[in-house]
Every structure is written in structure tokens, then in C-alpha cells.
Amino acid sequence: MSRPALPASVRRVTVVTGGSRGIGAATALRLARDGHHLGIGYERDEQAASRTAEAVREAGGEAVTVRVDTSEADAVDHLFDTVRAALGPVTGLVNNAGISGPLGRFTETAPEVMRRVVEVNVTGALLCARRALREMSTAHGGMGGAIVNISSSAATLGSPREYVHYAASKAAVDAMTVGLAKEFTGEGVRVNCVQPGSVLTGMHAKMGDPDRAWKKAEVTPARRPGEPEEIADAVAWLLSDEASYTSGAVLRVAGGL
Incomplete structure (x- = not known):
């Protein structure tokens, strides 16, 4: 019995949100090496997005960058x-855009920080998945x-005294993954999730602790942080x-944590 998969002749076009740096940039480059063409969504840093796009092109892929508030x-x-017009029908999404806000005790976390984290990490992921499913579902x-979807080991650890609100938002991403997999795998779209642990990216400096x-x-x-490329490898697989038979999985890539 043949495995269900996109025909070899189909052009792989993948949207990566938060693709200008860190895990998103590493994932875009890894996918380009696998033959994907990339739509790179970014929030603010146009230069960083352009550098990612150039690296994708050097790896043999085509790329377009789009500023977006997910x-x-x-x-x-x-x-x-924009991605469809430039590269062709979308066949993949890496739901990577996410924010945490500053580290701190839950009682000291500002309500506007909580709201923005939910807007980006939950609503943004849902909106991107909804549009991707409308593109890809048979x-x-x-x-x-x-x-x-890119979640976090925080989803199950809770991250007390750091960012409970962020952990809660990532738990929602895990639940979303399972639900969408059950709803759409039969329509040709597999939905999975990666839970990174602590990874060497610029996100820590933004939180207030480089x-x-x-x-x-x-x-x-593992006694070390992860590298963005190690998360990218899991996403690429x-x-x-x-x-082809994996859908609804939440894959922890966190060095044993």
C-alpha cells in the first residue's frame, strides 16, 4: 500500500511565520535544503527577513518575505x-511566530502583556492554521x-516565576494541534507540533535575561541549551x-527536560 503524500511533481511551498531569525530562520534554511520554497513572515525586522530569504536562495529555494501581524x-x-502569487499554491505551514513578554512573577505581569501573548501565540496560530487549511484541505x-505548530516545553512545565501566561498559551497550541489533526488528517492535511526546550535564540534577551x-x-x-537547527530538523521531518503516518503528534525536543 502506498503512503499518502503529495505527488513528487508538486512544488513544495511552505509559509514560515516568525521566519526572520532564531528557530524560524533555521527552519526556513533547512526546508530550502529539502527542496521547499519559502514564504517568510516577519513582524518588524525587514533586514533579518531579507537575510533569511537570501540564505534560502543560496540553498536552492525561492523565497518571498512578507511583513505580518499574525x-x-x-x-x-x-x-x-502574497506567497501564493509569488511561489504557487501553499503546501505547508510552520506556525512559529510567538512572543513571551518579560520574565517575572505572574502577579506582576501586566494585563496588556497577557493579552498580546494570547493574541499572537493563540489567535495568531489559529488564524494562520485556518488559512493554511483552506489552502490545503482536499x-x-x-x-x-x-x-x-511550534509550542514549548513550558506548555507542560508551567514556567512558574517566569511566564505562566506564555506557558498557558503554548498549552493551547498543543490542544489545537490534536484537534486539527483529528479534523483534517482525513482531508489530506497532517497537523503536528514541536515543543522546544530552552534554545539559543535572541528571545531570551527580549525576556530580560540573555x-x-x-x-x-x-x-x-542534556546539560546544554538546544540549537535552532536541532528544532528545525524535527520540523523538517x-x-x-x-x-506520512504522523498526525496529532506533540514532539518534545528539549534535551530530556
Whole structure:
């Protein structure tokens, strides 16, 4: 029995949100090496997005960059419309855009920070998945495809005294993954999730502690932080035909934590 997969002749076009740096940029480059063409969504840093796009092109892929606030439905539609017009029908989504706000005790976290984290991490992921499913689901005339949501090990650890609100938002991403997989796998779209642990990205400095990844290494069985490329490898596998029977999985890539 043949495995369900996109035909070899189908052009792989994947949207990566938050693709200008960190895990998103590493994932875009890894996918380009696997033959994907990339739509790179970014929030503010146009230069960083352009550098990612150039790296994708050097790896043999085509790329287009689009500024987007994923919490806005119209902006998400613009992202997908632009990618489709430039590269062709979308066959994949990496739901990577996310924010945390500053580290701190829950009682000291400002309500506006909580709201924005939910807007981006939950509503944004849902809106991007909704549009991607309308592009890819066979029930909507699509050819099928795959979605990989980027969650966090915080979803199950809770992150007390750091960012409970962020952990809660990522738990929602995990639940969304399972529900969408059950609803859409039969329509040709696999939906999976990766839960990174502490990874060496610029996100820690934005939280207020540039050395946080190495501090977390002390309680991580691997005794080191992860590299963005290690998360990208997991994402690439979940998007590949090798994972053709994998849907609804929440894959922890956290050094044993």
C-alpha cells in the first residue's frame, strides 16, 4: 500500500511565520535544503527577513518575505495571498511566530502583556492554521499538505516565576494541534507540533535575561541549551513524506527536560 503524500511533481511551498531569525530562520534554511520554497513572515525586522530569504536562495529555494501581524486576519490573508502569487499554491505551514513578554512573577505581569501573548501565540496560530487549511484541505479543493505548530516545553512545565501566561498559551497550541489533526488528517492535511526546550535564540534577551538558556542547562538532562537547527530538523521531518503516518503528534525536543 502506498503512503499518502503529495505527488513528487508538486512544488513544495511552505509559509514560515516568525521566519526572520532564531528557530524560524533555521527552519526556513533547512526546508530550502529539502527542496521547499519559502514564504517568510516577519513582524518588524525587514533586514533579518531579507537575510533569511537570501540564505534560502543560496540553498536552492525561492523565497518571498512578507511583513505580518499574525493576530490580524486580514494580515494573515495578505501573507498567504502574497506567497501564493509569488511561489504557487501553499503546501505547508510552520506556525512559529510567538512572543513571551518579560520574565517575572505572574502577579506582576501586566494585563496588556497577557493579552498580546494570547493574541499572537493563540489567535495568531489559529488564524494562520485556518488559512493554511483552506489552502490545503482536499475538502476546499487543495492538494493536501502539512502544518507544524511550534509550542514549548513550558506548555507542560508551567514556567512558574517566569511566564505562566506564555506557558498557558503554548498549552493551547498543543490542544489545537490534536484537534486539527483529528479534523483534517482525513482531508489530506497532517497537523503536528514541536515543543522546544530552552534554545539559543535572541528571545531570551527580549525576556530580560540573555543568559537564561545557559541557566536552564543546569536543570536539563542534556546539560546544554538546544540549537535552532536541532528544532528545525524535527520540523523538517514532520513536514516530510517520511512522517506520512504522523498526525496529532506533540514532539518534545528539549534535551530530556
